[in-house]
Amino acid sequence: MTKFxxxxxxxxxxxxxxxxMMNHLIIALLPIIIFSCYKxxxxxxxxxxxxxxxxxxxxLLIIVGIITSLGSEILFACFFxxxxxxxxxxxxxxxxxxPGLFLALIIPVHTPFSILIIGTIFATIIGKxxxxxxxxxxxxxxxxxxxxxxxxxxxxxxxAGGYLSKxxxxxxxxxxxxTNLGGLNYLDTYHNIVGxxxxxxxxxxxxxxxxxxxxxxxxxxxxLLYLIITKVINWRIPVIYLAxxxxxxxxxxxxxxxxxxxxxxxxxxxxxxxxxxxxxTDPVTSxxxxxxxxxxxxxxxxxxxxxxxxxxxxxxxxxAILTMNMLxxxxxxxxxxxxxxxxWLLILNLILFxxxxxxxxxxxxxxxxxxxxxxxxxILNIKRQDxxxxxxVTHKAFHGIIKADITINxxxxxxxxxxxxxxxxxxxxQIENADYLKKIIHNQADLDKLDTIAGATYTTNYLKQMAIKxxxxxxxxxxxxx
Amino acid sequence: MVVKIKLTPNKKMSIKNRILKLxxxxxxxxxxxxxxxxxCSCLVKEGDFVYKGTVIGMRDDHFxxxxxxxxxxxxxxxxxxxxxxxxxxxxxxxxxxxxxxxDPVILKAKSPKRWTKKEFIARLKDCGVVGMGGSGFPxxxxxxxDVPIKTIVVNGAEGEPYITTDYVLMREKAEEILECLDLxxxxxxxxxxxxxxxxxxxxxxxxxxxxxxxxxxxxxxxxPPLFRSGWEGYxxxxxxKLNYHRLPSEKGVIVNNVSTIYAIYEALQYHKPVMxxxxxxxxxxxxxxxxxxxxxxxxxxxxxTFIGGYHDQADIKLIxxxxxxGQAISSDDLVVSNNLNGIVIMPNKTxxxxxxxxxxxxxxxxxxxNLAPVLIKNAIxxxxxxxxxxxxxCIECGLCSYICPSKVDVREYVKVAKEKVVK
Numbered sequence: 001m002t003k004f005x006x007x008x009x010x011x012x013x014x015x016x017x018x019x020x021m022m023n024h025l026i027i028a029l030l031p032i033i034i035f036s037c038y039k040x041x042x043x044x045x046x047x048x049x050x051x052x053x054x055x056x057x058x059x060l061l062i063i064v065g066i067i068t069s070l071g072s073e074i075l076f077a078c079f080f081x082x083x084x085x086x087x088x089x090x091x092x093x094x095x096x097x098x099p100g101l102f103l104a105l106i107i108p109v110h111t112p113f114s115i116l117i118i119g120t121i122f123a124t125i126i127g128k129x130x131x132x133x134x135x136x137x138x139x140x141x142x143x144x145x146x147x148x149x150x151x152x153x154x155x156x157x158x159x160a161g162g163y164l165s166k167x168x169x170x171x172x173x174x175x176x177x178x179t180n181l182g183g184l185n186y187l188d189t190y191h192n193i194v195g196x197x198x199x200x201x202x203x204x205x206x207x208x209x210x211x212x213x214x215x216x217x218x219x220x221x222x223x224l225l226y227l228i229i230t231k232v233i234n235w236r237i238p239v240i241y242l243a244x245x246x247x248x249x250x251x252x253x254x255x256x257x258x259x260x261x262x263x264x265x266x267x268x269x270x271x272x273x274x275x276x277x278x279x280x281t282d283p284v285t286s287x288x289x290x291x292x293x294x295x296x297x298x299x300x301x302x303x304x305x306x307x308x309x310x311x312x313x314x315x316x317x318x319x320a321i322l323t324m325n326m327l328x329x330x331x332x333x334x335x336x337x338x339x340x341x342x343x344w345l346l347i348l349n350l351i352l353f354x355x356x357x358x359x360x361x362x363x364x365x366x367x368x369x370x371x372x373x374x375x376x377x378x379i380l381n382i383k384r385q386d387x388x389x390x391x392x393v394t395h396k397a398f399h400g401i402i403k404a405d406i407t408i409n410x411x412x413x414x415x416x417x418x419x420x421x422x423x424x425x426x427x428x429x430q431i432e433n434a435d436y437l438k439k440i441i442h443n444q445a446d447l448d449k450l451d452t453i454a455g456a457t458y459t460t461n462y463l464k465q466m467a468i469k470x471x472x473x474x475x476x477x478x479x480x481x482x
Numbered sequence: 483m484v485v486k487i488k489l490t491p492n493k494k495m496s497i498k499n500r501i502l503k504l505x506x507x508x509x510x511x512x513x514x515x516x517x518x519x520x521x522c523s524c525l526v527k528e529g530d531f532v533y534k535g536t537v538i539g540m541r542d543d544h545f546x547x548x549x550x551x552x553x554x555x556x557x558x559x560x561x562x563x564x565x566x567x568x569x570x571x572x573x574x575x576x577x578x579x580x581x582x583x584x585d586p587v588i589l590k591a592k593s594p595k596r597w598t599k600k601e602f603i604a605r606l607k608d609c610g611v612v613g614m615g616g617s618g619f620p621x622x623x624x625x626x627x628d629v630p631i632k633t634i635v636v637n638g639a640e641g642e643p644y645i646t647t648d649y650v651l652m653r654e655k656a657e658e659i660l661e662c663l664d665l666x667x668x669x670x671x672x673x674x675x676x677x678x679x680x681x682x683x684x685x686x687x688x689x690x691x692x693x694x695x696x697x698x699x700x701x702x703x704x705x706p707p708l709f710r711s712g713w714e715g716y717x718x719x720x721x722x723k724l725n726y727h728r729l730p731s732e733k734g735v736i737v738n739n740v741s742t743i744y745a746i747y748e749a750l751q752y753h754k755p756v757m758x759x760x761x762x763x764x765x766x767x768x769x770x771x772x773x774x775x776x777x778x779x780x781x782x783x784x785x786x787t788f789i790g791g792y793h794d795q796a797d798i799k800l801i802x803x804x805x806x807x808g809q810a811i812s813s814d815d816l817v818v819s820n821n822l823n824g825i826v827i828m829p830n831k832t833x834x835x836x837x838x839x840x841x842x843x844x845x846x847x848x849x850x851x852n853l854a855p856v857l858i859k860n861a862i863x864x865x866x867x868x869x870x871x872x873x874x875x876c877i878e879c880g881l882c883s884y885i886c887p888s889k890v891d892v893r894e895y896v897k898v899a900k901e902k903v904v905k
Contacts, residue, residue, distance in 0.1 A: 004800040005830045006568070006812045008891050010880035011805040012643065018837050018887045093837045135838030135888075234843070288843030288856050332857055336871055339852040 016231070022095050024230045028223035029278070032105070033062060035219055036212045040109045044167035054166060058212055062104040064113055068120040069100025076129045094134045099123040102142030102278065105213030106271060106318070107149070110161030119149035139325045140285045143318050150318075158454055164209045175457060176209045177269040178308070178315055183398060183458050186309055186367045190261050200261060203268035214274040217267075224277045233281040236293040237300075241276040242267050244301025248360045252309075255364040272304065275317035285325045291345070292328075292335025295352065300324050302356055309363045377469045382477075387411065389474060392421075395466035398458040400424045406470045413474070415444050415467060427456035436460060440467050492643045496764040499772035501650060504788050506580055510553050510779035511563045511573035511817045514539045516618055522549055524574060528559045533585035535755055538574050547620045548610045552757040552777040555579040563781075564816045566802035568809045573779065573817055591753035597669045599625075602750070609749035610756055610820075615648075615712075615739030616803060618821030621746065624729075624736050631670045632734035633722070636663055636677045636743050638686075639705040641712030642804025645824040647760045648740045649686065650773045652679070655744055656689040662747035664697050672736075675700040678717055680707045709806060710850045710879060741823070761785075762824035765801075767792045782816040782825060792827045801826040806880045837888040845882035845892050851875045855882040859895040865902055873899035 037058045045055035073096035077083040083090045100120040107116060123145025131137040149157070161169070163176050175183065177197055184192055194200060197208045206216025214220075227233045246263045253262030267273065280286060280300055287296045300320050307316025324331075338344045380403075381392040391406045403422035408415055418437045425431070434453050440463060443450040447468055452460040514522045522539045532538060532551040539549035551574075558575040565571040594601055606622035613619045615637065625631075636659060640648040652659065663675045675697070679686055681704045690702055703721050705711040711720075714737040718724050724733045738746075741760070748754040757778055764771035769790045776785055782800075786792060801808040802816060805826055816825075845855040853875055861867040873896050882892035 003798075004810065004812055004814075005797060006799075006810045007832065008883075008894050009801075009806065009808060009810065010884045010893070011799055011801050011808065011810060011826070011828070011832060012884070013832050013889060014885050014887075016885070016887050017889065018840060021842075021887055089835075093835070133838065135840045234847070283840045283842040286841075288841050288846050289854050290843075290847065293843070332854070333870075336854040336857050339854065340872060340875075 018093070018095075021230075021232045022098075024227065024232045025098075025278075028226045028232075029101070029105075029213075031219045032213045032216060032223060032274075035206060035216050036105065037062075039206060039215065040165045040212060044165045047167055049165070049167040058109060061107070061109075061111065061113070061116055061212065062101065064116055065100035065104030065120050066097045067100070068117045069098070069103075069124050070096045072121045072124040073129065076125060080129075081133075096124070099128055099141035099145065102140075103145045106142065106146055106211050106274065106279075108157055108161075108163040108211050109165055110163070111149070111157050112160050115149050115153045115156060118153075119145040122148045135284055137284055138328070139322055140279055140282050143279060143322050143325075146318050147322060162454075163211060168209045177203070177265070181265075181269075182312070187256050187258070190259070194261060194265055200264055200268065203265065208269070210269075211271065214271040217273040220273040220277050227277070227281075233277075233283070234290075234293065236290065237281045237286060237297045238276045240294055240297035241280055241300045241304075242272070244298050244356070245272060245304055248301065248305045248356065248363075251360050252364045252367070256367075266305075266308075270308075270315050271317045275321060276300075279317070280321050280324075285328060287328050287332045287335055289332055289335025289339065291338045292331045295331050295334065295348070296324055296328065298352055298356065299327075302359055305363065306359060309367060377466065379473060388416070391470050391473070393466060393470060395462055395469070397423060397462050398425055398427075402459075402462060402466065404466065406467070408470070408474050413478070415441050415471070417441070418467070425456075425459045427453075427459055430456045431459060431463070436463065440464060444471070492764075493646045493649070496644070496646045496762050496771040496773055497649060499770065501654070501760070502772060502774045502789065504774055504776045504780060504785055506578065507553075507777060507780045507784045508578055509558065509781070510551075510576050510578065510777055511561060511781060512538060512549060512551060512576065512779040513563065513565055513571050513573045513817055513819045514549065514560075515565060515571045515819075516541050516545075516547055516612070516620075522547070524560065524572075526557050526574065528557055530557045531555070532557060532576060533583050535585035535588045535757065538576075541620075545620050545623065546607045547612070548608070548755070550610060550755040550757055550778075551576055552779050553578040554581050554583040564811055564813065566809060566811075566816070566819055566822045568802070568811050576779070588753050588755075593750065593753070597665070597750070599669055602666075602669045605749055605753070606746065608755075609745075609753065611742065611745045611749055612756065612820055613739060614741035614745055614756075614759070614821060614823070616807070616821055616823060618819070621738070621742055624731065624738070625670070627731045629731055629734055631672050631731065631736055632674070633736070634663060634666055634670065634672045634675045635703075635714075635717060635722070635735060635737045636675070636740055637712065637714065637717060637737050638740045639678045639680050639712045639717070641709040642806055642808075642824075643709070644764050644826045645762045645804045646764070647762050647773060647823045649683070650762075651740055651744060651760055652686055653689055655747075656686075657693050658747050659740060659743055660690065660693050660697055660700060662743050662750065663700060665750060666743075666746065667699060670736075673699065676703045676722075677701075678703045678705050678721065680705055680711070682707055709884075710881065713850060713877065713879065715877070716850060756820045759818060759820060759822070761818060761822060763789055763827075764824065765792075765826040765828035767795060767798050767827040767829060769793065776818050778818055778820050780818045782814050782818070785818075785825075786814060795829060797830045799826075799828060799830050801828070806884065807878065832889075836890065839886075839888050839890050842887060844885045844887065848881045848885050850879060850881065851877055853882075853896065855892045855896050858899045859890070859892060862895055862899060862902075868899050868903050871899070872903075874903055876900055 041055045041058040044050050077090055103120050103123055123141045127139055127141030127144030128137045181193055202208055204218050208215055224238055228235050246267050249266040250263035287293050303320035304316040307319055376396045378394045383390040387410050389408045394401045394403045405419040406415055407417040430453050447464045514524055522541045524539050526538045534554045536551045537548040538551050541547035553576055555577045558577050560572050561575045562570045563573045603622050603626050611621040638648050638652050667675050679702055694700060705721055710716050717737060718726055718730050726732045730737050745756050758775055759778055760773055760775045762773050800811045802811050841856055858871050858873050876896045880893050886892055
């Protein structure tokens with residue numbers, strides 16, 4: 001008698017499924033992967049920088065990330081979950097490649113393979129599998145891995161070369177735009193903040209230093225558009241997140257009379273675009289309720305700005321997302337409640353508004369523009385003697401100023417001596433160990449080509465700048481004396 | 483952003499075919515039940531002769547709902563048959579004598595020239611008019627309210643894919659529906675009347691426009707062709723822009739399905755109880771999908787034989803109602819009840835593997851009553867958390883299960899939660 005299938009309705013279902021969503025995600029990521037391989041590997045190689053291995057390093061990193069991620073999940077599934085027999089079916093719906101793929105895209109190009117492997121295993125096992133696998137993790141696995149390797153192996157990565165490709169080290173110096181911004185105490189002219197890396201168009205296209213996949217804002221935005229059209233993600237989180245950062249930094253910039261370029265710089269630099277579009281929207285670790293997503297995105301924007309301005313780590317996106325991941329549980333409760341009770345909405349919006357404005361105000365009033373005359377370079381005294389001129393100058397440094405006496409010989413117009421009178425740098429021992437002042441005197445003809453010391457990049461750069469500025473001034477005055 | 487889903491209408495297959503009438507089933511099995519499995523007592527016994535329209539059962543509780551025989555003939559006893567919710571209910575088996583003799587009570591009844599509200603409600607009670615759109619809820623309750631009624635809405639938006647009874651009924655009986663609506667508006671008295679039609683159904687619209695000139699207070703409302711636009715809450719909130727708490731009558735609005743309005747029409751004009759019903763027999767597996775007028779209590783097997791049967795495949799489903807809210811039935815031993823609007827027989831399309839929920843929130847975005855189904859699913863064991871998620875609001879439309887990319891049976895979780903909270 002029973003010949004019809006009986007199950008729960010509805011008896012038709014949408015054609016959309018999770019695997020299709022993941023495929024769309026890969027399609028959205030492809031241009032970014034290709035661009036990062038080109039920008040960090042092949043492009044410098046064709047310009048004559050680095051070896052062939054360096055050219056292939058980005059793509060190798062991504063492949064190693066994917067394989068490690070897949071491998072560690074297979075091993076975990078076999079030995080701890082007893083899925084040996086149904087491995088194929090298990091892997092089909094566990095989307096194991098993503099932690100490794102994402103991790104590879106957010107690390108510096110010079111990360112050693114071993115560190116990437118450790119990070120990926122950490123991300124997969126601790127970040128994903130221990131929570132119960134796909135769909136159950138609280139934190140974004142890739143970011144868990146990222147935070148782990150950044151906390152443990154940062155010096156090793158910096159030693160290996162850090163964020164900049166070999167070409168960028170040569171042409172741009174040694175800092176990412178955000179580190180540079182932090183060094184400038186967050187406020188400076190367009191020339192000093194954006195100038196060293198070209199213009200905002202380069203930021204949009206992605207020809208700036210940064211981790212593998214994050215630099216091209218344009219491709220990230222195209223990815224966002226694709227993901228919204230294919231309904232993989234909702235527009236709320238990425239758009240509100242970016243808009244919040246834009247508004248807050250815009251307000252700070254406005255208060256300090258900086259132009260529209262300042263907020264644009266903030267949303268185009270660092271991992272913000274990539275994080276907002278691909279990491280913050282991870283459905284597993286973000287809120288599900290519409291209003292919850294709004295709160296989540298607003299707070300993400302707020303936290304990102306706060307981390308950027310108020311801590312020593314100028315990149316705030318990863319920490320902000322992980323912090324907010326922790327709160328998703330509560331945010332969703334609020335989000336569900338608000339759906340029935342609109343009175344809550346008003347109160348919550350008021351709280352959020354006050355939180356955001358007060359933080360913005362706090363940051364805006366507390367950061368002070370570095371006065372060019374005051375700190376950057378100031379000549380305190382010039383003593384002209386028969387054979388030499390002694391400049392007493394101060395120059396902006398990473399902490400406060402450096403005060404020095406610089407002696408220039410009249411015969412060959414060269415610096416003969418640099419005596420540091422005052423400095424507060426915490427990396428000064430490295431300068432002394434490297435005998436850097438002597439190196440400056442030795443290489444004074446072509447200071448641009450003098451390498452900085454890894455780990456004391458800023459201080460070395462300021463010292464170089466100080467020497468150059470003194471020489472400039474000396475040459476100018478020499479004309480006058482004649 | 484509201485995620486809007488246009489369900490593939492699949493309606494064409496049954497619309498174009500001619501409407502058939504199945505007048506002569508050998509036996510009818512009148513289900514002694516009303517919606518939600520409420521038992522009704524039987525008023526006849528084996529061997530009794532009943533007329534067409536004789537009251538053979540009565541709902542047990544405080545609602546007045548008579549159940550009428552749909553043929554004249556001899557009562558053959560009480561048998562168990564499948565009802566549209568998939569459960570067995572007792573039915574009065576009546577042998578058809580093909581004479582179609584109407585009950586003398588019906589023949590004697592006269593319609594007053596001017597109806598009062600009291601007479602109107604009494605007539606609805608007598609004729610056992612129920613919500614024919616699927617609820618089966620006694621209709622007189624909707625009209626028997628103290629609040630002044632301002633608006634009557636005829637709901638012709640048929641959200642369920644495949645099913646076309648409302649469409650065909652409106653196409654065939656546009657004049658009668660307008661007449662009845664006008665009459666109800668006069669009785670209540672209501673100032674305005676609306677007929678809701680889906681956008682894009684131009685032929686239907688023209689049919690109404692032909693007659694609507696004589697009724698200045700009746701207007702046509704166009705609803706978007708979405709699944710949920712057939713729900714009265716959608717009509718209230720999105721088309722009339724009125725918010726209500728529990729029932730539309732709070733705001734002076736009554737929403738009735740087209741087939742209910744037609745049943746009211748027959749009750750008022752001819753004192754005719756609900757004895758016949760148009761249903762859609764459709765689906766990919768049915769050889770000749772079409773709309774057919776059948777007697778209440780007809781065995782689905784008889785109907786299927788009459789219209790030419792279905793393709794017998796291994797993995798098929800028989801669904802009582804539409805594919806979204808309907809119930810899959812284990813056999814074709816089903817009877818037509820007054821709230822059944824169609825049968826869909828189609829290959830099983832939902833044998834998808836179950837994937838872990840990834841909390842994408844699509845069910846939250848789509849839910850027409852603002853629930854958060856994914857959170858309800860995750861909190862299924864925690865009764866206190868379920869309380870504030872308010873699963874009792876669920877209208878069981880099934881959109882959450884429909885949209886889920888991981889193919890989780892979200893609606894079932896919400897249903898379970900609903901029961902837990904009510905307890």
